[in-house]
Every structure is written in structure tokens, then in C-alpha cells.
Amino acid sequence: MMAGMTDDDRVFKALADPTRRFLLDRLFERDGRTLTELEAELEMTRFGVMKHLRVLEEAGLVVARRSGRAKLHFLNPVPIRLIHDRWIDKYTERRVSALAELKTELEEEMA
Amino acid sequence: MMAGMTDDDRVFKALADPTRRFLLDRLFERDGRTLTELEAELEMTRFGVMKHLRVLEEAGLVVARRSGRAKLHFLNPVPIRLIHDRWIDKYTERRVSALAELKTELEEEMA
DNA sequence: ATCATAGGTGACCGTATGGTCACATGTCAA
DNA sequence: TTGACATGTGACCATACGGTCACCTATGAT
Numbered sequence: 080m081m082a083g084m085t086d087d088d089r090v091f092k093a094l095a096d097p098t099r100r101f102l103l104d105r106l107f108e109r110d111g112r113t114l115t116e117l118e119a120e121l122e123m124t125r126f127g128v129m130k131h132l133r134v135l136e137e138a139g140l141v142v143a144r145r146s147g148r149a150k151l152h153f154l155n156p157v158p159i160r161l162i163h164d165r166w167i168d169k170y171t172e173r174r175v176s177a178l179a180e181l182k183t184e185l186e187e188e189m190a
Numbered sequence: 191m192m193a194g195m196t197d198d199d200r201v202f203k204a205l206a207d208p209t210r211r212f213l214l215d216r217l218f219e220r221d222g223r224t225l226t227e228l229e230a231e232l233e234m235t236r237f238g239v240m241k242h243l244r245v246l247e248e249a250g251l252v253v254a255r256r257s258g259r260a261k262l263h264f265l266n267p268v269p270i271r272l273i274h275d276r277w278i279d280k281y282t283e284r285r286v287s288a289l290a291e292l293k294t295e296l297e298e299e300m301a
Numbered sequence: 302a303t304c305a306t307a308g309g310t311g312a313c314c315g316t317a318t319g320g321t322c323a324c325a326t327g328t329c330a331a
Numbered sequence: 332t333t334g335a336c337a338t339g340t341g342a343c344c345a346t347a348c349g350g351t352c353a354c355c356t357a358t359g360a361t
Contacts, residue, residue, distance in 0.1 A: 088208060094273075095206035096319075097199060107277050115337065127320050129339075148328040148337045156278045160290040162205075163274040166218050167267045179271040207349075226307065238350050240309075259307045259358040302361100309356070318347075326339070331332100 086139070090158045093138035098123065099131045103140060106154040113149045197250070201269045204249035209234065210242045214251060217265040224260045 084092075093099055102117060118128045132152060135141040140159075143152050167175055195203075204210055213228060229239045243263060246252040251270075254263050278286055 085208075087211070091202075091206050091211065092318090094202050097196075098319085100198070100202065103277060113337075123319095124321060125338085126322075126340095130319075145338095150338065154277065156282065156286050157289050157293065159274060159277050160286045161293070163270060164287075164290055164294070166214060166265065166270050171267065175267050175271045176275075178268050179275060182268065182272070183275070203348095209349085224307075234349095235351060236308085237310095237352075241349075256308095261308065305358105305360085307356105307358080310354085311352105313352085314350090316348085316350105318345105320345090321343085323342095324340085327337085329334105329336080331334090 087161075089134075089138040090140065090162070093134045093140055096131065096134075098127070099135055102128075102131060102135065103154060106141065106152060110153045111151045113151060117152070198272075200245075200249040201251065201273070204245045204251055207242065207245075209238070210246055213239075213242060213246060214265060217252065217263060221264045222262045224262060228263070 094103075098121065101121070105117060105120060106112060114125065114129060114132065117132070118125050121128055132141060132143075136143055138158065140155055141152050142155050143150050145151075205214075209232065212232070216228060216231060217223060225236065225240060225243065228243070229236050232239055243252060243254075247254055249269065251266055252263050253266050254261050256262075
């Protein structure tokens with residue numbers, strides 16, 4: 080556990096690394112994966128992946144549960160929503176989400 | 191401009207620093223501030239603040255416009271919404287946002 | 302023109318961060 | 332109980348990042 084770090088500090092630092100975002104993507108696709116399962120999808124040693132999962136857990140973005148010798152990992156989206164609510168108020172939410180969807184659609188048309 | 195960095199890389203890295211989040215908070219409160227104005231609220235030299243604003247700009251979280259010798263800074267919330275949409279789908283959005291609001295309310299009661 | 306104001310650049314330094322490895326613990330199956 | 336499997340710890344190294352400074356450019360007021 081790191082000292083002098085607030086909750087949101089941990090969340091944003093956790094999201095700052097592309098490997099950790101990739102892990103969240105995999106768990107968003109399907110929950111309950113083990114370390115070894117996740118490791119198989121990355122060009123990295125088990126130790127690197129383990130460190131990343133720990134950071135995600137300490138940020139509350141991932142919750143884990145043991146099952147025998149395996150450890151199952153689940154995505155917790157609440158901290159993500161809190162980021163949203165920090166800089167997007169109820170009044171602008173509709174307009175901004177429409178813009179975001181438009182951007183996504185345009186990029187899909189390009190590809 | 192940093193090499194080998196994707197758009198979302200820039201956004202998440204930009205959000206990873208507490209000073210930069212503080213700057214976004216100030217701009218969320220009131221748009222169109224200048225560098226010197228923002229510097230006055232921070233215990234840091236102008237150069238540090240300038241670097242941070244540059245990172246936010248390159249991430250698209252802040253857009254700036256010149257006005258005479260001043261440079262006005264504005265918050266752009268679209269990248270924030272895109273983060274939200276990446277890990278929270280339409281079906282779970284209602285439930286998650288309710289949980290997030292509950293958490294905020296509970297913390298406000300504590301204080 | 303002069304001077305103060307507002308913003309900008311490049312180099313520099315200490316520390317935090319990502320990644321690996323040697324080694325260790327706990328669990329299931331035969 | 333032997334061995335293979337799944338996860339865990341601490342030390343270590345290279346690099347990225349936050350912050351400062353000496354120096355520079357441009358705009359506005361008098």
C-alpha cells in the first residue's frame with residue numbers, strides 16, 4: 080500500500096498504463112479470469128501482469144476472489160463512473176454523450 | 191509531441207497527475223482562465239503549470255484560444271465521456287450511476 | 302521607444318514506475 | 332508424498348515523469 084495517496088490518485092494512476100487498460104478490457108469482455116489466463120494474452124512475464132493486477136485491485140477497479148489455488152478477477156465499474164461525474168454535470172451529460180457517440184460512429188465508418 | 195503514443199494513452203497519462211486534475215477542476219468551475227490565473231492557485235512555478243497545461247492540451251482535455259498576449263483555457267469533457275463508454279455499457283449504466291451517486295451521498299453525510 | 306506583462310523553449314535533476322528474476326508458499330492429483 | 336500447477340515476495344535496473352531554472356519572444360500601456 081502506497082503512502083500519501085488518495086483514492087482517486089490510485090484510480091487514475093492505475094488507468095495510466097496501457098497494459099492495465101488492456102486487462103480491464105479483457106475483464107469487461109468476460110469477468111472471472113485468473114492470472115494465468117490473463118498472462119497468456121500478454122507478451123510479458125507473469126510477474127509483470129501480477130503487479131498490474133495488484134495496482135488495479137488497490138484502486139478498486141478490480142475485485143478478486145479466491146477459488147482453490149486460483150484467483151478470479153472481476154471488473155468494478157463504479158470508480159469509472161465517479162470520474163465521469165467529476166467533470167460532466169447532469170445538464171451537459173446529454174450533449175456530451177451525443178458528441179462522444181458521434182465521434183465513435185465516425186471512426187467506425189472510417190475503418 | 192510524444193512518439194508512439196495513442197490518443198487514449200495521452201488522455202489517461204494526462205489524468206494521472208493530481209495537479210492536472212486540479213487544473214481541470216478549476217476549469218470545470220469556470221472556463222477561460224489564463225496561465226497566470228491558474229498559476230496563482232498553485233504552489234508551483236509558472237513553468238510547471240505550463241508543462242501540465244500542455245499535456246492536457248495534447249490530450250484534448252483542454253482547448254486553448256489566444257486573446258492578445260493572453261491564452262484562454264477551456265475544458266473539453268468529450269474524452270472523459272469516452273472513458274466512461276469504454277467500460278460501462280448502456281445496460282449497466284443506470285445501476286452503476288445509481289451506485290456512484292449513493293457513494294457520493296454517503297461520503298457527504300460523513301463530512 | 303521603453304518597460305512591464307504574458308507566455309514559451311531546452312536542458313537539467315531527483316524520484317517514481319514498469320518490468321524481470323531468484324526464490325517461496327499453498328493447492329490439487331496420482 | 333511426490334510432483335506439477337497457481338499465485339506471491341523482495342530486490343534490482345532502466346527509463347519516464349514532475350519540477351525548476353536560465354534564457355527568449357511577443358503584446359500592450361505610457
